[in-house]
Amino acid sequence: MRFLDLAATSAAVGATSGRRAKVELLAAALRSLDPPEVSAGSGYLAGELRQRQTGVGWASLRDLPPPAAEPTLTVAGVDAAIDEISAVRGAGSQARRRELVGRLFAAATADEQRMLVGLFSGELRQGAQAGLLADAVARAAEVPLPAVRRALLLAGDLRAVAVAALSGGAAALAGFGLQVGRPLAPMLAQSAPSVDEALTATGVPAVVDVKLDGIRIQVHRSGQDIAVFTRSLDEITSRLPEVVAAVRALPARELVLDGEAIGLDATGRPLPFQQTSSRAARRTTPSTTGAAPVAPAVLAAAETTGEKVLTPYFFDLLHLDGADLIDLPGRERWAALAGAVDPTLQVGRVEVDGPEQAAAAFAAALDAGQEGVVVKDPAAPYDAGRRGSAWVKVKPRHTLDLVVLAVEWGSGRRQGWLSNLHLGARDPRTGEFVMLGKTFKGLTDELLRWQTERFLGLAVEKGDWVVRVRPEQVVEIAFDGVQTSSRYPGGMALRFARVVRYRDDKTAAEADTIDAVRAIHAGRVTG
Numbered sequence: 001m002r003f004l005d006l007a008a009t010s011a012a013v014g015a016t017s018g019r020r021a022k023v024e025l026l027a028a029a030l031r032s033l034d035p036p037e038v039s040a041g042s043g044y045l046a047g048e049l050r051q052r053q054t055g056v057g058w059a060s061l062r063d064l065p066p067p068a069a070e071p072t073l074t075v076a077g078v079d080a081a082i083d084e085i086s087a088v089r090g091a092g093s094q095a096r097r098r099e100l101v102g103r104l105f106a107a108a109t110a111d112e113q114r115m116l117v118g119l120f121s122g123e124l125r126q127g128a129q130a131g132l133l134a135d136a137v138a139r140a141a142e143v144p145l146p147a148v149r150r151a152l153l154l155a156g157d158l159r160a161v162a163v164a165a166l167s168g169g170a171a172a173l174a175g176f177g178l179q180v181g182r183p184l185a186p187m188l189a190q191s192a193p194s195v196d197e198a199l200t201a202t203g204v205p206a207v208v209d210v211k212l213d214g215i216r217i218q219v220h221r222s223g224q225d226i227a228v229f230t231r232s233l234d235e236i237t238s239r240l241p242e243v244v245a246a247v248r249a250l251p252a253r254e255l256v257l258d259g260e261a262i263g264l265d266a267t268g269r270p271l272p273f274q275q276t277s278s279r280a281a282r283r284t285t286p287s288t289t290g291a292a293p294v295a296p297a298v299l300a301a302a303e304t305t306g307e308k309v310l311t312p313y314f315f316d317l318l319h320l321d322g323a324d325l326i327d328l329p330g331r332e333r334w335a336a337l338a339g340a341v342d343p344t345l346q347v348g349r350v351e352v353d354g355p356e357q358a359a360a361a362f363a364a365a366l367d368a369g370q371e372g373v374v375v376k377d378p379a380a381p382y383d384a385g386r387r388g389s390a391w392v393k394v395k396p397r398h399t400l401d402l403v404v405l406a407v408e409w410g411s412g413r414r415q416g417w418l419s420n421l422h423l424g425a426r427d428p429r430t431g432e433f434v435m436l437g438k439t440f441k442g443l444t445d446e447l448l449r450w451q452t453e454r455f456l457g458l459a460v461e462k463g464d465w466v467v468r469v470r471p472e473q474v475v476e477i478a479f480d481g482v483q484t485s486s487r488y489p490g491g492m493a494l495r496f497a498r499v500v501r502y503r504d505d506k507t508a509a510e511a512d513t514i515d516a517v518r519a520i521h522a523g524r525v526t527g
């Protein structure tokens with residue numbers, strides 16, 4: 001396939017507002033790829049490079065050679081060129097890399113250059129695109145969408161799934177299974193304003209789990225090999241040696257465990273989330289590849305926490321010694337968990353028959369300093385990546401995870417810092433973000449400093465008053481309600497929005513949706 005046609009598809013998808021039309025465009029492009037190009041090409045359509053680390057920085061993208069007049073590049077050719085660029089190592093590598101990048105860009109037309117800059121800089125990478133591409137792969141390969149989704153959740157790799165679907169259809173997709181060592185998308189929870197409503201969703205009997213406010217961990221063990229993954233499937237094994245040690249001490253040979261790691265104070269009560277995350281963050285090796293800076297609350301807390309560690313608590317078991325458990329009902333998975341893991345490493349959990357017992361469990365969890373509860377349907381399978389009604393979280397306070405769209409320069413005491421945040425909710429139909437309000441409340445001086453650096457790094461347009469940014473940073477916002485407002489395009493505005501914390505464990509594609517905000521506005525349960 002000509003690279004120019006792929007670049008044209010990418011631009012057309014960006015310029016089209018309807019979801020169906022976007023999916024059609026993407027499916028047509030996927031169909032035009034030659035089989036050996038599917039891996040690279042499907043990645044390009046998602047804004048990703050197959051070669052994750054190319055060593056090409058912003059500086060080398062600034063002074064581009066003049067574009068070629070005629071398109072000659074193919075997707076396969078671009079992929080091979082980027083392979084060569086990524087493989088450059090050793091002395092003189094910078095000059096050599098610059099030469100190869102120059103050669104690739106000199107062969108590209110203006111439209112192709114724009115696409116390449118978007119790919120190298122990561123600017124084309126958009127979480128929302130992944131959902132569209134799942135649909136497009138299903139359409140292009142003529143396979144059912146649920147089969148594509150299942151494979152994506154188990155493989156966690158769009159390119160591999162696109163290759164399988166387009167080359168082997170539904171049969172190839174069915175071949176994706178849980179593999180110890182390869183993370184799968186964690187099951188998520190809906191939210192409800194009360195335990196009564198949670199029980200309505202799950203039915204009775206139900207199980208009420210303590211909801212720990214820590215870091216979601218998925219731990220894979222194969223023999224002596226242990227890997228720990230976050231909610232967003234990043235590997236953090238080296239940051240959690242205590243989790244590794246705890247799982248290595250278990251008798252089972254092969255395990256995939258789902259749980260939460262949390263910091264405890266000297267009396268065994270849970271620490272606030274910031275301190276828990278500081279304990280994980282302080283062991284991080286600083287990344288040199290443009291990763292987001294660590295939030296200051298995290299850094300500040302890290303200095304005061306001493307050498308204490310995080311404790312893992314597990315609430316699910318997905319694999320045990322050769323047997324996949326994800327399709328079994330919760331009751332059976334949890335029985336297996338109870339048999340495989342020491343009771344001190346399991347979350348507090350009670351089975352309830354009705355609202356009274358559930359309310360007592362909720363009160364006990366809050367008394368113990370926990371964030372709330374998760375009410376679970378014991379008959380439901382483990383729905384990887386899904387936010388269904390089988391798990392329902394209940395917290396005393398409502399928050400939304402929104403995406404920062406722009407930031408205003410502060411004035412007075414905040415002069416020189418990026419301060420007032422423009423907040424948006426995700427529209428799953430278009431992949432765009434709908435603005436709902438602004439806030440500078442809840443921001444400490446450290447956060448102001450941190451966010452100024454972070455948002456200048458994400459800037460796409462630097463005005464004197466407002467800096468527009470790539471919609472990538474998720475922030476947790478508390479608010480008092482949602483009111484009708486003509487000021488914003490969604491017709492709604494948040495009342496008294498304030499920052500709770502930055503969520504570095506969520507991507508923009510996982511932010512709360514405009515539908516969740518509408519539900520709150522209408523007085524219904526949030527999703």
Ligand SMILES: Nc1ncnc2c1ncn2[C@@H]1O[C@H](COP(=O)(O)OP(=O)(O)OP(=O)(O)O)[C@@H](O)[C@H]1O
Pocket residue numbers: 187188189190209210211212213214215216231260315347374393
């Ligand atoms: N017992 C438990 N069972 C399931 N999840 C739990 C439990 N205790 C804590 N959690 C955490 O709660 C999260 C469930 O809420 P959800 O799936 O909506 O993710 P989230 O948006 O990160 O949650 P929140 O914003 O409420 O912290 C899980 O990702 C997990 O990290």
